[in-house]
Amino acid sequence: METLIQMLDTLCPMHLVLDRTGHIAHTGPTLAKLRPDELLTGQRFLEVFELRRPRSVINIDDLRQHAGSRLHLRFRAGAQTGLKGVMMPAPGAAGHMVVNLSFGISVVDAVREFALTGGDFAATDLTIEMLYLVEAKSAAMEASRKLNQKLEGAKIAAEEQAFTDTLTGLKNRRAMDHVLSRAVAGPGRFALLHLDLDFFKAVNDTLGHAAGDHVLQEVARILVEETRDEDTVARVGGDEFMLLFAGRMNRKRLADICDRLIARLERPIAFGTDNCRISASIGITMSEDYETLDRALLQEDADIALYASKHRGRACHTFYDLSLRTAALATAPQAPGGNMTLR
Amino acid sequence: MHGLINRAIQCFYRDTYGAPAWGDLVRRLELDFTEFEPMLHYGNDLTQRMIDEMAVTLGKDRETVLEDVGTYLISNPAVEAPRRLLRFGGETFLDFLHSLDDLPDRARLAVEDLVLPALELRDYGGNRFSLLCSGEPRGIGHVLVGVLRAMADDYGALVFLEHQGLFRGAENIEITLVEAAFAEGRSFELGMARAEGT
DSSP: OHHHHHHHHHHOTTEEEEOTTSBEEEEOHHHHHHSTTSOOTTSBHHHHEEEEESTTOOSHHHHHTTTTSEEEEEESSSSOOEEEEEEEEOSSSTTOEEEEEEOGGGHHHHHHHTTOOGGGSOTTOOHHHHHHHHHHHHHHHHHHHHHHHHHHHHHHHHHHHOOBOTTTOSBOHHHHHHHHHHHHHSSSOEEEEEEEEESHHHHHHHHOHHHHHHHHHHHHHHHHHTSOTTSEEEEOSSSEEEEEEESOOOHHHHHHHHHHHHHHHHSOEEETTEEEOOEEEEEEEEGGGOSSOOHHHHHHHHHHHHHHHHHTTSSSEEEOOHHHHHHHHHHGGGOSTTOOOOO | OBHHHHHHHHHHHHHHHOHHHHHHHHHHTTOSSSSOOTTSBOOHHHHHHHHHHHHHHHTOOHHHHHHHHHHHHHHOTTOOHHHHHHHTTOSSHHHHHHHGGGHHHHHHHHSTTOOOOEEEEEEEETTEEEEEEESSSTTHHHHHHHHHHHHHHHHTOEEEEEEEEEETTEEEEEEEEEETTSSOOOOOOGGGHHHHOO
16 A cells, blocks of 8 residues: 555645545645645545545445546535545555546636646646646737737727728818818919708618618719819718818809719618618808818808708708808807708 | 746846846847737747847846846746746655656647747766757756755755766756755645645
8 A cells, every 4th residue: 555655746746645445544635735734645535635536425335336437526625626526445555545646627716726836736737838828818819918008009090190081982171171271372273162961861861870870872973973083972970971172163063063963872872772862051161252261160061051051951052151150140049951061 | 039038038037137128138139029928829939049148138048047047937936836846846846856756748739839948857876967958049047056056945956067068969957956855945735736836
């Protein structure tokens, strides 16, 4: 028995030798470390450990029936570290049994909790390799996570700096601000149109956002078709668009363009079996009406003209002039529809 | 070259000589980024240029710079992971030495595309060894000398180390283990993994 125990202490330092009555006759050195203030040897095995599988084991003779099968157990008192094990009858000595235990998946916590070292595991045990892997993989994962975070940040920054409206492929408000700033600073004349879709909310509400998105894409296509390459078309809000016509434009020509735009936008847009009906209100301001050009003022004036169109019953266009501003300021608080914003 | 290696060299320089010094180096190397990503790959010549530039700036020879990188990796508190991972190699410095043969495989288990130079430990008896090291980056043997010296301190062992130059195409490091338990060494607990992270 002595030589057997010596051998077991080295080959499986988490073993127990049980005597015929189920008392612990010997505790392997690593297992003893789990209960440093308590002598396991001498105690009854089933009083120290709760057998969680197989459940049917009530006494030591039941346990004897399970030689060679997988056991799941845990300490009844103190830290309830989960353990795996297997029992075999000891050779020779009458009725003795050897139970070999291991931590299973709880090993990472157990090693920390009980301050185990490499010497506490059998030379053939892969625990150290597993701990190495857990630690190395965590470090590698951390590096990957940081890289992902950084890339995600870069993506968001790129999107913020982008000039394109992803839904329609038109320029966005940022781009329009740039184009308008350039036009304001440059020598050429231009006209600024602020276009707001009418009845778009109804499409969204009754047919859903997919229909709404489809309509916006169709609108964008029409706006691009009805303008020249040197003009700029931007989607500046949910259903708001801004158009910048470069070059000398007269009112007649702009009015024709607006009529044509509205007429085309009023044609039903098919979405599946449904037809989406919208229209548009437009406000126009022209650079030649100003002595000095200011981007914010131009945008505000186009907005005021747009509001006047809404006020006049929608589906029409309005040229900005000073009287509109006075009227807008007077009526703005009671403005219907809520599309009007004075910026 | 794996980004982890370039990143390690970068951290050595930044933590030792300061962020502005690293910034200067980035400008002289004309990099279009300010730091290496540990999970990306970079051209091999960049690593060599970086080490050359460090040597010139610091007025040291490149062998010394490389050895300093090795020492930094193990002994600087800012990078705890390499020291801990190497300590998994064994309970004693002798065990650790014998675990070096497995080091490239261990590294690959952790980071699949990390290729470390092949290492071969030869035991001549009488506590005399040589470590043969072949592969990229050139001069990695000097990094290893720094690593071995710092690891010996970590285990509390007293060693003599000498880089002997090339032997049949491999860098050859002669190791004499004078005393395995010369000093106390640093403690190592297996179970610190999750508390410490990188």
